[in-house]
Every structure is written in C-alpha cells, then in structure tokens.
Amino acid sequence: MSGSGKLALIAGGGGLPVEIATHLRASGRPYIVIRIENLSDAALEAHPGYMLGLGDFLKLFEILSNEQCKAVCMCGYVQRPDFDAMPRDEMGARVLPTIQSAGRGGDDSLLRQLANVITAQGYVIEGAHEAHPGLLIGSGLQAGPDLSPAAMEDAQKALQVAAAIGQLDIGQAVIVAGGVTLAVEAQEGTQAMLRRIPLLNAALRGTVEARKGVLAKLAKPIQDLRLDMPTIGVATVDDVAEAGLCGIVARSHHLLIVDKPAVFARAAEKGVFIYGHDDT
C-alpha cells in the first residue's frame, strides 16, 4: 500500500533517503526532509526540509506540526549513537532513556520504541516501501543469470533456514551451499557474514571461478517492515560475488533494493542472480 498525506522523511545516511526524496518530488506528493546532522547525504539539501540533531525531539515535533505532516518515514543508515554523550532538548531528555533502554534488546527494539514515540504524537509511521513502492524486489528472476537446479534448491533451503532463524529472533540472513548452511547472521550484519565465507573449508563453498550457494535475506516475523525492511545495494552484490556465491534470494515484494538500476547492472556484470521467490 502506498502512503498519502504530507510525509516527513527522516533521513539517515546513505543513498536510500535521496532516492525516496527524489521519488516524492517526482510524484507530486507533499513532503519535507528532516536531515540529521553529520549523517544525511548532502544531496538532500536540494529538498524542502530542516536539519536537526539526533536528540532534538521537541524541534522535530514542532516542525511536524507546523508543516501539517500526516506521516513519518524513517530510512537510511543510523550508527547507534553514544546515548550518554548525546545532546538533547527537553523532550529528548524525556524520551531518550526509554529508547536507549529498548536498544539493549537490539536495533529492532530500539526502532520500535522510537516509532512508539512518534505514533504517540498522532503521526502514522510509513515504510520506505510505502513511500516508494518501486524500491521493492519483484517476483522471479530480477537480474543476472538463470538459476541452475542446484542453485534453486539452495535458494529454497536458504529461505527455509532464514525463516526458522527469524522465528528465533536471531537474524535475517543465511547462506546455504550444496544443502549445507555455511553461515547464519546474528548481530554482526550481512556484510561481515559474507566476508567470512572465503575463509571456510574449500570443499564446502564456491569460488569466484566456480560459484556455489545462495544468500537469503528475510525479515524476522517480529520485525516491523515499516521500520526495517531487509535491504540490499550495489555493495551487497559485490560482497556476494566476492564470497563465491551464485546469487541472492528474498521473498518477492519483501526486499528493498537501493539504486535498482545500478544493482541489476552490477549483478549482470558479476554473474550473480537476484531472485524474488513467491510464497508457495
């Protein structure tokens, strides 16, 4: 579902917020961009909006009210701040301890608490995929070579293992090659997981010359897709290629692809597939 009403885009780092802002401008939907100090891409200065510190909650809600926003979309990369050293206004001083405390349960929990603070003020939380549905992976082969039968088996098993890992609230990515689960992502992130694959026993994994295995990315059931949809970008394709894998699989319409044209071009160039698997 696509959003409606004036949208405030709270922009973390990276290219995703720029892509969404550009889409909002092109679509004619009213919006503002809340840039975050030392974090948001400079390209966002070309959009209507404001610059705030991470702890400026009072100012944030003044802006949202004055601008008559209806919805808030938080997107882009945010390194977890040093809460104890973070400057904050009067409202920040009230809400930040609870957010910090929720953060001890992981990033999901931190983001949910932050979203609670925003919805408590009467705003709707909108996912990046609602603000810009074109970011989502489609159904079937998206880019790169066709899947061999072995790669399709690995893709299906990787999705199954990822679903089980997600049920346990562990992480959202796994790598399966030749039916063997090579790696499971917990708190280290997808990139760190991919980078340990070339260190594994050569009998179990592929190489850049002879690719084997598939990365699956799948949201955890507990994860709020409006806050943290699984995401890939050009760097993910590069890391998957370097890890000697055949490709990337996700549930169709459940993965954000940042800069889709560049990602698809890189996948084709490196010979890595990107596949949206339909539920069966």
Added chain:
Amino acid sequence: MSGSGKLALIAGGGGLPVEIATHLRASGRPYIVIRIENLSDAALEAHPGYMLGLGDFLKLFEILSNEQCKAVCMCGYVQRPDFDAMPRDEMGARVLPTIQSAGRGGDDSLLRQLANVITAQGYVIEGAHEAHPGLLIGSGLQAGPDLSPAAMEDAQKALQVAAAIGQLDIGQAVIVAGGVTLAVEAQEGTQAMLRRIPLLNAALRGTVEARKGVLAKLAKPIQDLRLDMPTIGVATVDDVAEAGLCGIVARSHHLLIVDKPAVFARAAEKGVFIYGHDDT
C-alpha cells in the same frame, strides 16, 4: 557407558589422544595407538602402536585384525585432507571416494561414512567419552565464579537457541548476552565465532572489564557423539574471556574437556565460569 575389549585409538592431532592413551595405560585396558603421519602428537610414540598415512586403510585393518582389537576410537583434530592428492593403498582407493563424497555434506557426514567403513569390518566405534569418561563435564558449576541471575538466564536461553540451531543441522554453538543472540556458529567454528564478538556494537556485548553473555555448546541431534562430541580446551576459555563473556554452558555429561585441570585453573584465573546444565 565405558568400553571393553582391546581398543585401537586412531589419534588425530592435539592433546586429547594423548590424554586418552595415558588413561588407557593407567586403567590396564589393552590398547594400541594408530598414529597418523604428520598429525599425531610425538608423545604418543611412548605407547604401543603403529604409524600410518591417512589413506592406508588396508594396513589399518591388517593391524586391527592381527592385534585382535574389538573397538576403535577416533579422536583428536584432523584437518580435512586434499583427497585428490592423498596417497592411498588398494583399499583406500576403494573407500576414499565415498568418504570424500560424504564430506560435501559437512564434517559430520564425512565422519559417519568413515565410521561406516570401520563398523562394516566388524569393529565397534567407541567415543572418546567412553574410552575415558573422566573427560566429560559434570553437573553444575565446574570452575570459575558463580553465575549471576542474568548469566543463568543467558545460559538457559543460549542452550535453547543452540538446541533449535542443532535441530536445523546448522551448528553446535551460540552466544547469548542480555537475552540477545549475538552469534550463531555454522561452518566457521567456535573460535571464529568468538573472535567476532568484540567487533559487535558495544551496547549489546560485554568487555573483559564488564563481562556479559554466555557461550553454549550443544551437540546437534544428528551428530554421533562417539565421533564428534562438543569439546573445549584451554584455548576456548581464553577466547571466551577475550570475547568479554561470563562463561561457558553445556548439557551436563555432554561436553569433552581436554586437560580438565588446566581448563579449570584457567577459568578460575580469568573469572570465566564453566557450567554443566541438567536437563529439566
């Protein structure tokens, strides 16, 4: 259960085979040691036995027959060989391709196939813990400080997650801290998993000064404990200490501890607990 009849100890690398051989000599049970070229500890030359290459299957079974062995215990570390380059006798040439092929399913699968070759010749496979029951972890606190309530909660959750990971045939170790699963072991091994903990977000993990979290080691249900019981040694305690964890938990009587006196002394020195959890 403890073994009976003459035992052939096939000795991989490391201190475990030496400890078992020393126990066998002390216990008076008849035994021989099959040392593996370029692999077994030199201390094993002091025991009755033979030196073989990894591919010398015909010689192995001649020795087992001539020596009237009843049981075989495979223990110690074996780096997975380059099967294609491995010298082999006539019988090795027959059985190695199947073992190599099984190895594509992981080390468990390789060891099971190797055990099949041995049992097919009429020998009983005996686990290290059957040859030397004193290696097993006991029940309750074994070494190091008492568990805080938070550490006990992490220990119990880590065992639960490890059991679930094992059901999925992924791996045998996980790390939980403050209720969050920090890392899951798949094919990279326990040491590599421990060494990525200090790279995680500081809000989620402990430090050497302020320890947090527990390593659980638990066999997979598919794992044959006679072939590959979860094992720790002094290096594991060092890695757990460096990772800023509080301790190590396992099912009571289901973890091998190589050089128990040294492991317990190191655990006490570093302030890391070792705990054998009874089934509930």
